[in-house]
Amino acid sequence: MxxxxxxxxTHENEALQARSSDGSEYMAAGTDLLNRIKEHVASPETVVDxxxxxxxxxxxxxxxGIWLGAMVRMSEVSGHPEIQRRFPAxxxxxxxxxxxxxxxxATVAGNICQKPRCWYLRHEGYPCIKNGGxxxxxxxxxxxxHAIFDNQICSATQPSNLAPVLVAHDAxxxxxxxxxxxxxxxxxxxxxxxxxxxxxxxxxxGEFVRRILLPAETETSLWAYEExxxxxxxxxxQASVTILLDRGGxxxxxxxxxxxxxxAPLRREDMEKKxxxxxxxxxxxxxxxxxxxxxxxxxxxxxxMLQGLIRRAVRVVRSREEG
Amino acid sequence: xxxxxxxxxxxxxVSRRSFLQGAxxxxxxxxxxxxxxxxxxxxxxxxDLKELGPGAGKITLNVNGGSKSASAPPSTTLLDFLRNDLGxxxxxRVCDRGSCGACTVLLxxxxxxxxxxxxxxxxxxxxTTVEGIGTPDxxxxxxxxxxxxxxxxxxxxxxxxxxxxxxxxxxxxxPTRDEIRxxxxxxxxxxxxxxxxxxxxxxxxxxxxx
Numbered sequence: 001m002x003x004x005x006x007x008x009x010t011h012e013n014e015a016l017q018a019r020s021s022d023g024s025e026y027m028a029a030g031t032d033l034l035n036r037i038k039e040h041v042a043s044p045e046t047v048v049d050x051x052x053x054x055x056x057x058x059x060x061x062x063x064x065g066i067w068l069g070a071m072v073r074m075s076e077v078s079g080h081p082e083i084q085r086r087f088p089a090x091x092x093x094x095x096x097x098x099x100x101x102x103x104x105x106a107t108v109a110g111n112i113c114q115k116p117r118c119w120y121l122r123h124e125g126y127p128c129i130k131n132g133g134x135x136x137x138x139x140x141x142x143x144x145x146h147a148i149f150d151n152q153i154c155s156a157t158q159p160s161n162l163a164p165v166l167v168a169h170d171a172x173x174x175x176x177x178x179x180x181x182x183x184x185x186x187x188x189x190x191x192x193x194x195x196x197x198x199x200x201x202x203x204x205x206g207e208f209v210r211r212i213l214l215p216a217e218t219e220t221s222l223w224a225y226e227e228x229x230x231x232x233x234x235x236x237x238q239a240s241v242t243i244l245l246d247r248g249g250x251x252x253x254x255x256x257x258x259x260x261x262x263x264a265p266l267r268r269e270d271m272e273k274k275x276x277x278x279x280x281x282x283x284x285x286x287x288x289x290x291x292x293x294x295x296x297x298x299x300x301x302x303x304x305m306l307q308g309l310i311r312r313a314v315r316v317v318r319s320r321e322e323g
Numbered sequence: 324x325x326x327x328x329x330x331x332x333x334x335x336x337v338s339r340r341s342f343l344q345g346a347x348x349x350x351x352x353x354x355x356x357x358x359x360x361x362x363x364x365x366x367x368x369x370x371d372l373k374e375l376g377p378g379a380g381k382i383t384l385n386v387n388g389g390s391k392s393a394s395a396p397p398s399t400t401l402l403d404f405l406r407n408d409l410g411x412x413x414x415x416r417v418c419d420r421g422s423c424g425a426c427t428v429l430l431x432x433x434x435x436x437x438x439x440x441x442x443x444x445x446x447x448x449x450x451t452t453v454e455g456i457g458t459p460d461x462x463x464x465x466x467x468x469x470x471x472x473x474x475x476x477x478x479x480x481x482x483x484x485x486x487x488x489x490x491x492x493x494x495x496x497x498p499t500r501d502e503i504r505x506x507x508x509x510x511x512x513x514x515x516x517x518x519x520x521x522x523x524x525x526x527x528x529x530x531x532x533x
Contacts, residue, residue: 006376006397007373008374029440031421034400047398052373098509100505100506101436104435233509234422
């Protein structure tokens with residue numbers, strides 16, 4: 001691995017200062033960054049480790065909801081009794097990501113800021129629009145696992161398992177930067193390539209995630225998360241469906257978020273409107289899954305896959321209502 | 324294992340801390356007027372801001388109950404540091420990407436992929452490798468169960484499997500088959516001995532360490 005200087009700040013302002021030098025990158029656990037350095041697709045001169053900053057590794061609750069510190073480990077979230085009780089969709093999806101080993105290491109902030117798993121993006125021989133080149137190699141290449149929506153500029157999908165459920169809950173991403181702390185809703189935080197092809201999240205140079213708020217006003221016990229992947233472990237979803245019904249106890253306040261089929265988690269208001277309790281709601285929602293899709297040469301299967309997942313998710317969420 | 328020749332190498336370059344401390348002395352000597360509070364705040368910040376590398380520096384880890392030191396750059400993974408610098412070769416380097424689990428060690432009792440973290444991030448934590456679980460003369464109960472149930476073929480994944488299964492049984496002494504499969508989901512075996520590994524874990528669980 002290419003050597004780098006490691007800076008371990010203990011205060012947030014020191015991290016901002018350390019990151020202001022050229023060729024520096026933030027690191028949380030390093031489970032993604034170290035792999036990208038090994039693959040020669042990242043080559044920071046300086047790595048600014050965020051793990052020693054005091055206060056970023058706590059899970060706390062207040063009247064706004066539950067705050068996940070940026071450096072909280074995935075396994076701490078999936079095993080946290082209060083999160084399991086109040087945000088079961090979050091605890092469950094995090095518990096399905098990667099492997100037990102990775103979940104013990106990887107942080108929630110690192111998870112939502114990891115780079116896409118596109119094999120062209122992660123290969124030094126393919127300069128694509130995301131790493132300094134032009135165009136998208138996957139569009140006319142090997143694109144079995146790529147996006148079927150919004151895939152014209154770059155067809156890599158958002159790889160975070162946590163991202164869709166954060167969008168479904170209107171989670172707040174608290175960002176620290178030179179201008180101070182600001183809050184961004186998850187739906188705005190995850191971005192597609194038309195906004196900035198180099199980034200998948202709304203972070204400007206030098207900014208880092210401080211905390212994530214799971215808002216009390218979107219709690220619900222009516223949830224479903226269904227995903228399809230090729231392997232049961234250490235794999236990423238080919239497609240996923242997250243459904244929340246009656247968020248915060250408000251009748252009709254639903255969310256349907258599709259994952260792994262577009263560069264950012266995709267909210268489908270048209271499907272949310274179909275979830276009206278009618279006998280054929282699942283079929284009605286599934287029927288329109290492919291609207292707006294522009295499948296590539298190898299990933300047309302994701303449309304029927306989504307339809308199956310939607311049917312399954314609706315069945316699961318309605319069974320929770322009865323149970 | 325041979326001791327590393329440069330156990331206490333001079334640190335490359337000048338750290339921000341030593342530079343600022345030196346600069347503070349120089350400034351005082353030169354009679355440059357500075358607000359004491361400002362100087363103090365800067366020094367305090369500098370004392371907190373730790374800079375390592377890019378050259379080698381001494382790293383001391385607690386491995387299998389003993390303290391071990393060697394010199395390595397901060398960009399060294401825990402796996403490479405254990406194997407190449409400390410001579411602890413139980414953890415295996417296979418994928419080096421956190422996908423296969425052959426490098427699994429325990430960090431404060433929890434399974435982690437030692438290839439996907441830095442050695443310096445393990446400072447102050449208790450590291451357990453397969454060497455800390457049993458020795459050829461004194462195998463752990465689980466290791467005996469691996470032999471009994473023929474839970475290995477080529478053996479390359481075995482150290483990681485043993486570490487993972489040991490942690491699993493400690494957390495959950497009576498796992499179901501599904502729980503065992505989930506617990507093993509970060510460890511790959513190319514020989515396909517999974518079924519026998521599951522039986523070994525069940526056997527060890529049933530016979531409860533006796």
